[in-house]
Amino acid sequence: MINLNIDGKYVKVPEGSTILEAARQLGIDIPTLCHLKLDDNVGMVNKSASCRVCVVEVKGRRNLAPACATPVAEGMEVRTNTIRVMNARKTVLELLLSDHPKECLTCAKSGNCELQDLAERFCIREVRYQGVQSTYKKDHSPALERDMDKCVMCRRCETMCNEVQTVGVLSGVNRGFNAVVAPAFEKPLVDTVCTFCGQCAAVCPTGALVERDYSWRVIEALADPEKVVLVQTAPAVRAALGEEFGLEPGTLVTGKMVSALRQMGFDYVFDTDFAADLTIMEEASEFLDRLNRYLKGDKEVRMPILTSCCPAWVKFFEHQFPELLDVPSTAKSPQQMFGAVAKNFFAKKLGIPREKMVVVSVMPCLAKKYEASRPEFAVDGNPDVDISISTRELAHLIKRCNIDFLSLPDEDFDRPLGESTGAGVIFGTTGGVIEAAVRTAVEWATGKPLEKVDFTELRGMQGCREAWVNVGDLKLHIGIAHGLGNARRLLEAVRDGKGEMFHAIEIMACPGGCVGGGGQPYHHGNFEIVKKRAEAIYREDQGKPIRKSHENPEIVKLYEEFLGKPLGETAHHLLHTHYFKRSDV
């Protein structure tokens, strides 16, 4: 342990701690901007120490030290609020602001911007240093918007993209005043291997990286009397939306959300959880089919099966593991299954052409915007999912529609596409998809009802984990990864045939799974928030009367009425997809 003194107070911290960590232990809140340390399970520490906002005075040191990157030393004396420090901090902020568009009023990040907060906290009332501002070409993709004029070179996005996600699209380019974070050759994101996971936007302190906002399209659709507008809400949304209205992280707001959507004027308020149950029907069937063939000695069959619900993960393996394209399940994601069922089944049921129906999805995710735009998910140019908005955009819409969210009564989803089980709900967190699949697969394989529905061995926040599940005499080896870097490690092991063979692997691109998605309310580095959302998801599951997808009565009915059998012809046509080899740069 190391003893040091900060602002006259003594503190003892483990060796290797930073001044910032030691100060926080004392309740001294040194301001930071570039620094970001997520949960140990995510393993993200942004060590750039580039913003210089956290500088402090260290006795005996010639210049000021960045608290975020300076390790403590025995007997160190630190001052965090001398006039020298405050003057430096103020000047550094003024310099940042001198090269930053003053567009706070119209910026997507206004109110959520860490630079804005600092300017306010340090009473920056004028910017004494003025000069040219850097300008860059704006980059619009279906999922993300990059406005590098607002970049403060904190490098969080770069650390996320390279070290956590191992996608490697974003890095520092150019030098000096023109230095900026960008894809190689400053290409637009659509021309890169970007998976649109949106984690860069999730950690960006300013408005440089934000979602492509489609909320106005929703307003237009709702205002169009010719259209029947459906909405589906992903499981992770209900566990996070409340944060935008001041509720504690982990507060479930399912009923209020339904109520709000109905009040906004959606003709049908449905649930992506329904489609998640449908996904399990198909994926579990596919899994059992492959497993049986494998056990019978079929050499052609590829093991393990990989989940395919996550569009960022899908694009990741299309770029990075083209040789494994036949390994993931061919089942579409719940968002796309919902769209396919809505436009091919429900539209018919309503007696309207698919063009008259607008399917809106509310997702914790930015990659879902990209997924909805993939050409294979459209019929004659009419997409199965017309508009995908994020949790954040929904919160804005609710506020824009003058809805007092907190005073709303709880309401239920509409039928039939709003009926769901606990298994559908847990899709929203890491480990949830595979647990839902296991509940169904085990019961189908053994022909006996499960003794316990909760497979807690599959839960947790560890980035890369494995578990064994007994199915009769067979021990299923299950792998789970969240975060694309963890996915890469697991996939490389699979590709190279290292370690014990997995039967099934669940992968989610975002740390924590969908609860930590790129479209969720900003956590500002506090990963505990993400964990609380995951806990809420499991609570929702606990409270559901039905907790196994194949027992969802509306799902059963849908197969009877329309789809036939899982993996059958109609199901195959509507609920399964295929993957494309994409360039690796």
Add this chain to the structure above:
Amino acid sequence: MAVKMHILVCGGTGCISSQSDRLAEALKEALAKRGLAEEVKVVLSGCFGFCEQGPIVKVAPDNTFYVKVTPEDADEIVAEHILKGRKVTRLLYKDPKTAHEVSDSKHMDFYKKQMRIALRNCGFIDPENVNEYIARDGYEALGKVLTSMKPQDVIAEVKKSGLRGRGGGGFPTGLKWEIASRFSADQKYVICNADEGDPGAFMDRSILEGDPHSVIEAMAICGYAIGATKGMVYIRAEYPLAVKRLQKAIEDAREVGLLGKDILGSGFDFDVELRYGAGAFVCGEETALIQSLEGNRGEPVSKPPFPAERGFYGKPSNVNNVETFACVPPIILKGADWFASIGTEKSKGTKVFALAGKVNNVGLVEVPMGITLREVIYDIGGGIRDGRKFKAVQTGGPSGGCLTEKHLDTPIDFDNLLEAGSMMGSGGMIVMDEDNCMVSVAKFYLEFTVEESCGKCTPCRVGNRRMLEMLDKICQGKATRDDLNRLRELALIIKDTSLCGLGQTAPNPVLSTLDNFFDEYLAHVEEKRCPAGKCKDLVRYVIDPEKCKGCTLCAKVCPADAISGKVREPHVIDQDKCVKCGACYTACKFGAISRS
């Protein structure tokens, strides 16, 4: 037939760009033509340092020093000097004071006060021949440490010598080695920083081109001392000749068993490989250098941890610059006491400076620490060009500061220069006369650092840019007294908050000129006047009709057609058209044009 004479032709980059390589070929041809090829050997040597007078040819053993030699002179040198023993007088150096020819370099003022340790072999040996290095005690120091010294003895010796880092920081080398030796790891590295980037500085290039083995030998000694078996030289790709010679030297050293496994049967393994830098100035900063070595974007990272603990690929690494390494073998051979007897109390040995600017003798000089600026500028440098008045000397490259008349008698060492508001840096020394505008000088250096900033940290990326914009404003006569205060305040904060040495020192030229030439800043700001007449926006050229003879020369040289007038009648400058190039001012033979 034995070799009776040597003709040494400077093969440094500077002289080669003046065709010294062709000159060497011409000499060989001239010798061959006369059947002397066996007896007289032409050697393309390292830099002699007296670049002002290049290309340089030295004939040994009589030590005749020819200057400004062209390939066309080759035949005459061979026919007269080699064959008939008559010196070619017209190619000898003329002492500007006495106007007499000086044939031996040791009698030249340029060399008299120099003392060559780091440059000891430059201009003496064929850098591409390992045997010539060995003949001048090369690799003897390595032999000595491997056979008779323990690693800690080597460190103690270097510590005792007082050698400090020649790359700019001036950190005690022996201490650096000692720290690196304390960390144990499966692999450690010795890294040679050959990313010389200060504008105008070329001492490292000259050493690598003229004496590459000295660096390799020192790296091996360092490897032995700290327990490293791998050496990396991070060298600028813009130094193709240095790269070529170093590469050859490494191969030759391997060939003769001075690199590789079990060197000299001692059981010590050491090898060196080259990595090329792409020319980013910031990569001379050791953490940025290591990032670049690893293949990352060349950007510094926060220290601590220092490279001695976590360096190349996270392993303990010792980074020293070329000139520092070049001093090591003589320290081992002649002893720490000998080295420590040279220099001042806290700065031992010699330092190489790249003397440039408005002095008569431009070149590379190695002088003992403690010599005064006056001696370097006036004795070695031969004083200010065209008899003009000395105004300032800029030391330490873009990170250094400008010193004035009052500092001329300060003994040069690390601490004195720092105290005077400048720094040793890597040894750039640029002399300025009264025609230099000091605001423009500060702007020039800042332009360099703004360009070369990696852009990582806020103060350097944005702050230096803002300072540059303020200097622009001053030079345009648009600044106020408040701007000067803001400029100083910002400069101090950039120094205090920047991440690496580049940012921390970038404001030095601004601060030192503010300190030493504040009246010049005030003239720009309050009188909207540039005393040196360099700031175009503040200069007006006017023709005095009394003095103008109407010769029309000014109108002819004006590139902007701004001057009109009839022959033999006074001319007039149209101020709206004038681009302030000063061509008319220089051209006028009657002093009729004034600059204000």
